[in-house]
Amino acid sequence: MTIVPLAEALAHREQITEWLYKAFGSGNSRAFFASILQSSLSGSDLPLTFVALEGDRAVGTVGLWRCDLISRQDLFPWLAALYVDEGCRGRGISEKLQQRVREESHQRGYADLYLYSACADYYERFGWRYIGDALDYPDRAVRLYHQPLRAG
Numbered sequence: 001m002t003i004v005p006l007a008e009a010l011a012h013r014e015q016i017t018e019w020l021y022k023a024f025g026s027g028n029s030r031a032f033f034a035s036i037l038q039s040s041l042s043g044s045d046l047p048l049t050f051v052a053l054e055g056d057r058a059v060g061t062v063g064l065w066r067c068d069l070i071s072r073q074d075l076f077p078w079l080a081a082l083y084v085d086e087g088c089r090g091r092g093i094s095e096k097l098q099q100r101v102r103e104e105s106h107q108r109g110y111a112d113l114y115l116y117s118a119c120a121d122y123y124e125r126f127g128w129r130y131i132g133d134a135l136d137y138p139d140r141a142v143r144l145y146h147q148p149l150r151a152g
């Protein structure tokens with residue numbers, strides 16, 4: 001498996017939009033996720049989208065975003081939009097995608113990484129520390145996680 005920036009996996013752009021829309025979207029928010037992918041191709045520092053590939057097939061994706069939770073703009077940057085194709089789950093692909101984001105963040109000099117999730121007892125196993133709750137707009141309670149980025 002290789003993990004590449006979206007710019008090197010453009011053939012899978014529609015597939016990734018579909019995954020994110022179905023997993024994290026609501027209503028007709030497909031264009032919202034398409035626009036995030038578009039902005040991650042702009043050449044700016046952030047956001048970044050990574051794609052896990054097995055041969056010609058996309059098996060997962062993850063983002064490194066400036067902000068994923070509008071109520072906590074004091075925290076920066078964020079691991080976001082982590083998704084593994086249903087048929088490929090349970091093989092550790094999620095962990096490799098998280099590792100890619102950690103490495104990229106560390107290389108860029110970020111000292112911290114954050115994420116939010118509605119799930120308990122998942123991210124803890126990958127070294128994330130639960131640091132409290134927060135609100136996703138307008139009133140959905142979510143769990144905040146932090147991971148320090150050390151040298152190495």
Ligand SMILES: CC(C)(COP(=O)(O)OP(=O)(O)OC[C@H]1O[C@@H](n2cnc3c(N)ncnc32)[C@H](O)[C@@H]1OP(=O)(O)O)[C@@H](O)C(=O)NCCC(=O)NCCS
Nearest residue numbers: 023082083084088089090091092093094095117119121122
């Ligand atoms: C969550 C997700 C990225 C995991 O990908 P993956 O490559 O299968 O992850 P791993 O192989 O590293 O780990 C699989 C483990 O995570 C557990 N897991 C998966 N989804 C979970 C969830 N929502 N809450 C708690 N544990 C979960 C699996 O039961 C499995 O446990 P096991 O190792 O004890 O059998 C993938 O299931 C996914 O894309 N889900 C849809 C998006 C989503 O629900 N995101 C929110 C995650 S909290």
